[in-house]
Amino acid sequence: MRTALAAGTAWLLATGLTAAGAAPAQAAPLQAAPAADAAPLLDAGSADGRRFRATGRLVGGGGTTCSATVVHAGGRPDPAAKALVLSNGHCADDTMGTNDVVTDKAAPEGWTFTPAFFHDNVAEQKTFTMERVLYATMKDIDVSLLRLNATYGDLAKLDVTPKTLADRRPAPGTALRAVHAPSDGIEDGRRHLRQSRCTATAAVPALHEHTWLWKDATRTDCLGISGGSSGGAVTTAGDTGRLVGMLNTIATPGYLGCGLGRPCEGSAEGLVVPKDDTAYVTPVDAVASCLTGSGFDLRRTGCRLDRGTQVTVTPDGRQTRSTTPDGPARWDVRITPGQGTRPTWVAVKSGPFGAVDCTRPEGYGTPRRLPAAGLEHTAVLPAQDNLHVLCVAGGPDATLQGAAWAASLAHPAYAYVRVDNTPPTVAPRIDAQHFGEGDDATYWVRPVYAPWELTGYQVKYGPRAGTDCADPAGYRPYLNIPASLKASQGPWTYCAIGSDNAGNTTAPAAFTVPSG
Incomplete structure (x- = not known):
């Protein structure tokens, strides 16, 4: 579905596609x-x-x-x-x-x-x-x-x-x-x-x-x-x-x-x-x-469907924590004139999804000129966890009034970013499967995703006696290739740190292979 x-x-x-289109899930x-x-x-x-x-x-x-x-x-x-x-x-x-x-x-x-x-x-x-x-x-x-x-x-x-x-x-x-x-x-x-x-x-x-x-x-x-x-x-x-x-x-x-x-x-x-x-x-x-x-008839008087004649917004639709390695998280939105319309001015406002009403003129900032090459909106995002929406309306002048602006406000364009500072609510799990017998006995081990709380992993593994999952050294991104662990060289310790699409992480989890 x-x-x-x-x-x-x-x-x-x-x-289990993530927002970026990666990370398969089992x-x-x-x-x-x-x-x-x-x-x-x-x-x-x-x-x-x-x-x-x-x-x-x-x-x-x-x-x-x-x-x-x-x-x-x-x-x-x-x-x-x-x-x-x-x-x-x-x-x-x-x-x-x-x-x-x-x-x-x-x-x-x-x-x-x-x-x-x-x-x-x-x-x-x-x-x-x-x-x-x-x-x-x-x-x-x-x-x-x-x-x-x-x-x-x-x-x-x-x-x-x-x-x-x-x-x-x-x-x-x-x-x-x-x-x-x-x-x-x-x-x-x-x-x-x-x-x-x-x-x-x-x-x-x-x-x-x-x-x-x-x-x-x-x-x-x-x-x-x-x-x-x-x-x-x-x-x-x-x-x-x-x-x-x-x-x-x-x-x-x-x-x-x-x-x-x-x-x-x-x-x-x-x-x-x-x-x-x-x-x-x-x-x-x-x-x-x-x-x-x-x-x-899409042009019938009283027709309330969007005709698609709005400015073009190129959002990333990303999920992010409010603080990033580059500083406070920001909008990263490009606004350009859309097909079938030639607005020369643009106005924006933002707010929580479900609370902000993009169709109302209240709250929009003073319209800015919209050059043919477009403009960037890079204001700092709110720090609160929520889905934040940027409402973008285009018009012919700086008044935010008149029929053209009213039509634009009826169907503004959107960008959105989800600010998420909350760690995943579930702990990492692994799937370990046994293959072969004797000297050929092997365990294939992989972490188990839990969309949409666990969508990525950092992993490492080694002999049980010498592997400390609390030590950050040695972790690497899991690339959806199971680890192949020789049973004769075990028992093994498999370490996993789960993450969500915003980069929030779980505590390191340690698993013994074979278990017990």
Whole structure:
């Protein structure tokens, strides 16, 4: 599941990529197999099955599988019009960064959608190719709107009618129905539409995962969800005709802290780590504001989706301690004019993720001139542990007023840095495997990662009698190559110091090989 729930990108979690794209992990699996009773298979002929025939299997780039739903503004489309399909942004492109917005691009070859994707109607299922990516982003909202190479009339022949989108989000306590087609942890032949009956437990103003900053998610207790569930249709229990959201991401069991596969909620006090299996839903009311009877119009009056016409920010998205060998940690952000816009002035402000509102003019500094070559922002970062966001808006003058500035403030660009001065919460562990017999007996030893608390190691090893793990001499970075220790030369002492992505370290840990 990437952000969380797209199948086919599981290797990213299974290898435990760090923010810098390194450090494989031998850690927990992506997601345990969902309990069958948590999200039972939907029967095509059941009442709920008939209500959700518009939802099905989306196959995107590289064979990534997601869930998606046929949609229309009013539910009564022109039969000759090409059908629109709604899913998550990462289902269209899971490499999108913090500020990326994709508009009106040809869909890559091989993208398909199969509606009414039930386990008991396989013979009648029909798969359609995808024609265009009308919209996709991971900025503020994880959403994509795709156009099929098929009409609403073609789908009507399969008894597939589009869903409409609600213009408001579910309030906490609202009973929900989530229909999705999970793949990870599901045996072949059973990777079809399932239904989770659950509840909206909280409105979440700010949600962070990997390089993405999202707004206005809904926290739920939906279960039975795994890779492939991304984009799954979410409705209220009493109104299954309209979507109130899409399944987006979950807190993957076995992962710690905040990172890919482990979203965290923003607050003024720091990132809030959710409990295992907490599922989040992406709202769809902003998408609804851009749909018309004839399709999708990003320039429609009242459309609240980001058009992608903002200054370009090149952030590092790094994790750091507040004090570095070079002094206090600083922002390291480059701001340049973006494509399709020519702002000559730029204003910035910063604050804790979940507390700072980048859309409000209050708190922005005096606009500065933005040369074509760009400018650097290198102010000192706050010392407090938190995810700190830099809001960047561009405009035509130094006033921070008027229509152009208002449009920029509605969708500013972001940079972020996580300040983390807290040592890892778990101690190092090792994996020692025995191979061979007699004189050939060998132990292969490696430290075990625990994303996202232990993502790097310094190690050393030697004969037990002469190796002191408390002595800093001799440690070297672990490069993911197990140590090969001859059993006949043992017992050995293997020393490990774990670290997180900010460089905080554990106390040295000593292990005897063989143990006992």
